[in-house]
Amino acid sequence: MSGQVYGRVALIGLGLIASSMFWAMKRAGLAGEVTGYARSAETRGTARRIGLCDRVCDSAQEAVQGADLVVLCVPVGAMGPVMEDIAPVLKPGATVSDVGSVKRHVIDAVQPHIPEGVHFVPAHPLAGTEHSGPESGFAELFDNRWSLLVPVEGTDPEATARLRALWEGMGAHVDEMDADHHDLVLAVTSHTPHLIAYTMVGVADDLRRVTDSEVIKYSAAGFRDFTRIAASDPTMWRDVFLTNKDATLEILGRFTEELFALQRAIRTGDGEHLHDYFTRTRAIRRGIIEAGQDTDAPDFGRGQKK
Amino acid sequence: MSGQVYGRVALIGLGLIASSMFWAMKRAGLAGEVTGYARSAETRGTARRIGLCDRVCDSAQEAVQGADLVVLCVPVGAMGPVMEDIAPVLKPGATVSDVGSVKRHVIDAVQPHIPEGVHFVPAHPLAGTEHSGPESGFAELFDNRWSLLVPVEGTDPEATARLRALWEGMGAHVDEMDADHHDLVLAVTSHTPHLIAYTMVGVADDLRRVTDSEVIKYSAAGFRDFTRIAASDPTMWRDVFLTNKDATLEILGRFTEELFALQRAIRTGDGEHLHDYFTRTRAIRRGIIEAGQDTDAPDFGRGQKK
Ligand SMILES: NC(=O)c1ccc[n+]([C@@H]2O[C@H](COP(=O)([O-])OP(=O)(O)OC[C@H]3O[C@@H](n4cnc5c(N)ncnc54)[C@H](OP(=O)(O)O)[C@@H]3O)[C@@H](O)[C@H]2O)c1
Ligand SMILES: NC(=O)c1ccc[n+]([C@@H]2O[C@H](COP(=O)([O-])OP(=O)(O)OC[C@H]3O[C@@H](n4cnc5c(N)ncnc54)[C@H](OP(=O)(O)O)[C@@H]3O)[C@@H](O)[C@H]2O)c1
The missing domain is CATH 3.40.50.720 (NAD(P)-binding Rossmann-like Domain)
Known part of the structure; x- marks a missing residue:
């Protein structure tokens, strides 16, 4: 080494x-x-x-x-x-x-x-x-x-x-x-997730009924993680989206398609669809932990001994 | 105590x-x-x-x-x-x-x-x-x-x-x-972020060109965090979405609106819009850390000493 x-x-x-x-x-x-x-x-x-x-x-x-x-x-x-x-x-x-x-x-x-x-x-x-x-x-x-x-x-x-x-x-x-494959893989594993996190934090920032201090005080699991991602350097990320436009837009298209399907399931009360979807996504997390690419400690092990 | x-x-x-x-x-x-x-x-x-x-x-x-x-x-x-x-x-x-x-x-x-x-x-x-x-x-x-x-x-x-x-x-x-205000605040700070994370992980799972093992091996900052959120209990979250339908759908509506605006900025190459948006969202993160509701350690302090 x-x-x-x-x-x-x-x-x-x-x-x-x-x-x-x-x-x-x-x-x-x-x-x-x-x-x-x-x-x-x-x-x-x-x-x-x-x-x-x-x-x-x-x-x-x-x-x-x-x-x-x-x-x-x-x-x-x-x-x-x-x-x-x-x-x-x-x-x-x-x-x-x-x-x-x-x-x-x-x-x-x-x-x-x-x-x-x-x-x-x-x-x-x-x-x-x-x-x-x-x-x-x-x-x-x-x-x-x-x-x-x-x-x-x-x-x-x-x-x-x-x-x-x-x-x-x-x-x-x-x-x-290969360069094009790289750009597609990263659009999935990094670029689109960043855009989504920025968007969600932006939505929270916009909402006047849910005051700033509430969003901050009560930032629970989920949003808190998004704010970390959305605190990344604006210039770096502007450049990423401007220069990996095609792959990002493709993955965003897939994302909104799936989001609309889940949205419809919520609207129509289709609990089975939601439960199935949420079950499927657990396997990927297990894979990442088994591959040694993230910690299994609850909540990333942040804060006190857990 | x-x-x-x-x-x-x-x-x-x-x-x-x-x-x-x-x-x-x-x-x-x-x-x-x-x-x-x-x-x-x-x-x-x-x-x-x-x-x-x-x-x-x-x-x-x-x-x-x-x-x-x-x-x-x-x-x-x-x-x-x-x-x-x-x-x-x-x-x-x-x-x-x-x-x-x-x-x-x-x-x-x-x-x-x-x-x-x-x-x-x-x-x-x-x-x-x-x-x-x-x-x-x-x-x-x-x-x-x-x-x-x-x-x-x-x-x-x-x-x-x-x-x-x-x-x-x-x-x-x-x-x-108040109960209704609670449900709206939580739709912003927890429920919608969870739905979005589940969706993004589902998209990755769907993509056949980006094989499972690549998504796992190369899961960078961003996606990795989403997989943790999307590993939460399916029954609990099914029930959350079925029972907080109105607030979740309202926030999802705002979310897709903003996402489409960013998507358009990417498509048209409007770097200024992207940069402004990404700058605004940093303030919320600072607020959360100052309120003692998350760690300032890079990457949540996970993994080795950092
Ligand atoms: N951050 C990540 O998570 C990450 C991960 C993998 C790859 N990357 C990539 O790594 C590269 C650097 O990212 P970073 O996180 O190290 O960025 P950073 O901490 O923001 O540092 C960027 C550096 O580039 C300099 N710079 C900016 N614009 C310049 C210009 N027009 N001409 C000359 N120098 C300029 C800056 O100089 P000043 O300080 O003087 O402004 C600064 O020293 C980016 O391409 C990014 O996509 C980042
Ligand atoms: N997890 C979080 O991050 C979190 C945070 C705040 C609030 N909450 C809320 O806290 C509550 C519990 O969540 P949790 O994370 O502790 O859940 P959990 O770890 O999945 O445990 C759920 C418990 O409820 C029992 N249970 C499930 N369905 C039942 C039924 N129909 N009748 C009787 N018992 C039943 C389960 O019994 P078996 O083990 O026998 O199946 C299990 O003991 C939920 O309402 C959730 O919304 C969760």
Whole structure:
């Protein structure tokens, strides 16, 4: 799980994912030197203060100079412009990767700018929290979670293998997947659930008869969980929905279809339909727990000993 | 927080809520003797084996004999028939309460059977987990959570005050609320979110292109949380939706309206609308954490140190 994989790594964007990568690389000694760049002086200042990155640079171009691996850790919509900016100064033989939550769009936006002799291996770690920014990262974020590599046609297998070693060194399991399939799977397991959670919290916010303080005081199981999801970074999620439009709209269509069927069952008092539906969905939860991808502790084990 | 509040308490239904009440009452010495009854011999056997209740009875009538407080802890749809069964043997001056997640329906179903001289004080603890059954309870479940009392017209204030003392002794904060308002607030903070989570997990289950194992392996933040909610007891939730039909359908209507607006924003690429919406919803999360009703630990603090 340790030993140096890259001589120099550059992280562009210094938020939750980049900072977690930095601490995870340090933990296992996976990189000789890690440089970093973030758009705002404020974030760069914070990074310097907390020791995030061996060297924080004032431009992306400076950060990537001489880097063997460059990881784009910015919102999905910013990947293309950032890539265009750094392209001229990339070291020949370097690998460019990213951590964006959508893959087809990132590939379309980034690949045209990849210079001859530079490898491009898109990736997406399936790990995160509702927090963001340079101070939100921690070395354990990727432990036992999946990181998906989405190599494009013609990608050097050697470059892919090395990136895999890095992710494994940071504690993740690694799989490879096609970009379009990735975007559909994530529309189901992450993007649509986020949109729904945002919507439900928005509805609560709108309701004037149910005052704010009631929604907050009496936020029971269910809504409370939704508010956590709906506290995620607005820019990141705006970009996800704008760039994974087709898959999200498809899954949303399925969702409203099923929701209308349940709504009709409620209206007509069809208890059997409801009971059957609610029974079927339990099996998936069991599967997730058996696969080690969530805790079985009641209520996620939050709060007191339970 | 301690001292005996009732001489004898009878719990009808021995699932998550009843068993948590038993352990919480024991912890603070709130009851002289606690009797219990559950429908199936299996649950009664389990209760006897694990010491749940001082005495487990083979009929509800036997359990409530001589009880100063009887708490109905069965699914909402079963409250009426259970009440009808025990009515003839209730002790004069006793209080009947319940813990059902819906209040108007329980009042309509239970109140007609309340004998002269017996008090009825409906209640609803806003605490739970996705687990159920006699072995799922624990003394801390109600600590720092709200329990709502929904006294009906003409309820003896003395009976209400005593039940309040019991809930406070079990660690809860107590508020009083009107039944219809309760049902609307809970439709927002609990019932509709549960229906939505069930629906989303059902959609994932339906999708054949995204195989089960992928949904499970790659269940990221978002979907994972939904599967926990959708693992809740099917009977309990069927009854909730059948008996809180109007409020649930009203909130569902608002929900689909807002969802369609966001869907249109995705389709037309209106990033500003999305960003504004996602920003607004963060405030509610902050409120919940400041009110001490959830943990600020990233990802609920689940898994490793974070
Ligand atoms: N959060 C998750 O759960 C999660 C999980 C997996 C993948 N991802 C993906 O990981 C990427 C980063 O997410 P994150 O959660 O780490 O975000 P974050 O904490 O919000 O950090 C984003 C970083 O990107 C920088 N940035 C934003 N816009 C930029 C631009 N136009 N040009 C240059 N830099 C810019 C920000 O700089 P300033 O601080 O100066 O604004 C910040 O350092 C996103 O593509 C996201 O889809 C996120
Ligand atoms: N779970 C929550 O998060 C939560 C939170 C607040 C309030 N509530 C409310 O609390 C009540 C109980 O929920 P719970 O989670 O404790 O349920 P649970 O764990 O599923 O237990 C239900 C109990 O009721 C008994 N029962 C079921 N149908 C019955 C019938 N027709 N006649 C007699 N007994 C019957 C069951 O007996 P067997 O074991 O023999 O089947 C079992 O002992 C429900 O009204 C629910 O709405 C639940």
